Structures are given as C-alpha cells and as structure tokens.
Amino acid sequence: MHDKILIYNTLTRKKEEFKPLNPNHLGLYVCGPTVYGDAHLGHARPAITFDLVSRYFTHLGYKVRYVRNITDVGHLSDEIAGEGEDKILKKARLEQLEPMEVVHQFTESYHDNMRALNVKSPSIEPRATGHIMEQQEMIRTILKKGYAYESKGSIYFDVLKYNEDYPYGKLSGRKVEDLLENTRILDGQSEKRNSYDFALWKNAAPEHLMHWPSEWGEGFPGWHMECSAMSTKYLGEKFDIHGGGMDLIFPHHEAEIAQSTAALGHESVQYWMHNNMITINGQKMGKSLGNFITLEEFFTGSHETLEQAYSPMTIRFFILQAHYRGTVDFSNEALQAAEKGFDRLLKGIETLDKLKAGNESTVDVEAVRKKCYAALNDDFNSPILIANLFEAVKMVNSIAAGNEKANEATITELKSLFNDFVIDILGFKIEAEASGNSSDISGNLIDMMLNMRIEAKQNKDWATADKIRNELTAMGVLIKDTKDGFEWEMQ
C-alpha cells in the first residue's frame, strides 16, 4: 500500500528498505534527555528528527508507538554537581533540594521547549526511576545466563564472555581487542574484570543521592540499562526503529544491544537511526564542551553570541533544512537566512489563501506532491522536501502575479499539499498574526490610515501618502500595495 521507504541503518551503514515487523505498525524508541540542565540546541535535533519520522509514518497511516525516555537517574550523583558543573544543580545541592526536584524542574522546561518547537509528545515517556524493577529483572536474567558478574555490590556486564557468543561492537565498528588497548583508566576499574566491562548495577557510594535496594545491596542501575528494559517493556522483544544522537552509538547503544541480546537471546532493533550533531564554529555543541546555547536563550536572544532572538519555528526550519545525518553548523547568518526562508514559505501559504480560482490551470501540483513523497521516502530527506515546497510557493506566487493560472481544483490541491507537508509532516506551526482583517481597534486604525493614504495617492499628494507609510513603517507595520488596495502586517 505504501511506496518503498529507505532508511539508513547505522548497523549496516547503508540505506535499507523499511519493512515493519507488524503491518501498518511502527515501534519507535528514541533516547531522550538526561534532565539535569536546560535543553539546548543539540536536544532539539533528535527531538525534531524523530518527530518528523513519527509524523511521516502517522501520515502514511501507520499506527505509531513512539517511546522516548527521560533519564532521571544515574548521572545525578553529588560529585557531578561539584565545581564547574551546572549551576542550578549546584544550587539545588546547596539548598538541599531533593534530586527529584531538580529532575522535575528540567523535565518541565524540556517539555515547555518541545511544545514551543511543536514537537509532538511521544506515545509513552517512561522514566528510569519508574522502572527500577524492570531493570533489576533484566539484570537478573543476564546474570543467570552468565553474561554478567558481581563485584563489590555492583554488577558488571562481561563483554569478553558475551563476545564469545555474539559480536560485541557491531554497531560502532569496534573490536574487543581494540577496546582493550584504548580504554582509559577510570575509577572503579579495579572492580571490573576488564576495562571495557560496563555496569548494569552500581553500588551506591555514600555521597550518591539516588539509590534503591536490591539483592546486591543499595545501588542504582547502570547508565545503559533503562533503555534496554523500557524498550522491551513497551515495544516488545523486537521493534522497528531505535533512534538517538550519533554520540550515543558508543558506548550507549552498543551496550544496549549487548544487554538486550544477552537477556533475550536475540537482537531487538531492526533499524538504528542516528542524527548528527549541531556544531558551533565547526565544533560539536555539547554540554561537556560548555559551548552550548539553550533553547530558551534562542527564543529570547539572551545569549551573548546571538545577534537576535530566534523563534521556535525558525529553529525548527533551520534544523529541518539540513539532512538529519549531516552536521549543522550554527551561525547567526545561517539562522537569519532560515528565518527569511521560512517567512517566504509562510507568505506563500497566506497568498494561497487569497488566490481566486480561474477556469483553467497551468501548473502541475501532483508532480510536486510526488517529489515530496520521494524526498521523504529517501531516508527522510527534509531539505529536498523543503526545496520542493518552495517550488510550490513559486507556483502560488506566479498564479498571484498572473503568470500562471489555477482553477478551483488546483487551488484545493495546493492547499492540501501545504497542509500535509508543511503542517502535518514537517510540523510547522503557523502563528495567526495580525493582518488586514484584524478586527481590533489598532487594526481598524491602521486600515483607516491606509485608506486615507489611498485618498492622498488619488490626489497625487505624495508627501502625505509617504508620511503615512513611513510612520506606520516606523511603528512596525509592513505595508504592501496591491492592485486594488493594500495589505499590511505587523513585523
């Protein structure tokens, strides 16, 4: 029933035809944020990327179950809140806040940011702390099967043992021998048999703020357990797509594969999708690098490197204008270009609403629609999709300018094209802005002034006409003269 969809699978490093495990159903798991700080541009990327994936499949008629976790345990130890770390968390510690208060605060702000970006809420948003039992259960299974061992109250995954039965490192292209040589010396390593073993359950140090009882002692789950446990719980032992940022490929997703395979005896994920990073001056924007700009700062323009505020939809457009597997380099220039480009798209849609149908049609909307689907079917190529939509904008403008003709059917087709791709699939929100039909007092006053300007123009009183225009412009009213009058909008 559907056209072929190609997805680049990190596991095989090539594009593969998507075949759902269950017809017309999609199981999608994406690694969500660790909520210990404000969300930054980097968080927007996977959220928007997989929002597109989920929206597209939904549009095609799939029943999508989209699971995106909230990591609210594991990284919130006392020591991480120490010097040079997140100020709010540090403050929270100083003020003796519960870790859950910190988690709550940043979960809320993450949600606010996502809503602003018009990222749809996933079907399920499970939290690590709400699934301690499931994680412990999975650890027990792995222990039982002999792929893990206990050491000083912690449980470690036995990579070497696992590697005898299954290939460890297949996702990231690593070999166990190489890992041995290249793993750095870390604290607690002496507890492990091998440096590349990773924790499934960690014995809680006294300063650790979050811990749970277990048969191995007070502790907390390892950093990778939650995703294995929660994806299995909500999507089953096998599911279609697992997504996340490229930086998670190793060790996080590699560990996930190992854990799930060890516990279940087979792999879970059919297609691994990874979005690339956002860079700033060619370097990754990241929390650990301290060069990140939060979404809130973008929305308000409050960061020192920002020349202006950028609206959530500008950010969304900026991200979608690049393919998800390439890096996107941040700059004011690029963002401003995105802002103007997005504006052009919106103006095209507004113009379309005002178009009057004629008797004949000289444009082929169906061809554009086909190209739009083709773009998405080729590994979710949003930049090409957007390019095609600009072709449709050009059609609209040409019709409005009288260079092309459109009948009622064509106009309806165009409207449905924009509605499907711009609103439903790309997820752009069109804010209702004050316009010429505004019924409030200021709108009426502007109409009145512009009508006076028309009278002045009819009397060839250019001085008065220009004065009205200039003063309204100074107030932020953009005036466009048309054949039969005027249009205006607030800047």
Place this chain on the structure above:
RNA sequence: GGUCUCGUGGCCGAGUGGCUAGGCACCGGUCUGCAAAACCGGCUACAGCGGUUCGAAUCCGCUCGAGACCUCCA
C-alpha cells in the same frame, strides 16, 4: 594512538557517473508616483594531485584540512 565521517558557489545546505536542488545575500529587468512585496533573468561551485572511464564534482588512491567516537553528552 585506534575506529570512523566529512571537505560543494559570498553564506547555509541537497544531490548525482553525463541532463548540474533549494534558501539567504548580491546584480539586472517588470510592476509602482516612489518604495516594499511579487514576478522574470543573472551570478553556475564541488579542497589539491594522480588514476579508472567515451565522460567524474560524483568511483579508486594519495596529500592537505576539519570534525566525531574511544569518558557523561542529543
């Protein structure tokens, strides 16, 4: 050091063995009393050097440059 990715016009960013997206900026023209908007047109690039090929920016090799992962990170 190991593994991997990338290098496109003024900028951002697609893509492909031959027909060479799109946006922003810029320059002409149409329209307009002038402007703005819109429309039409122009600007025609693929790091360097070799090789494969009838033909490569697209495939291969080397060089240079940039980056990612190997440690929490989206």
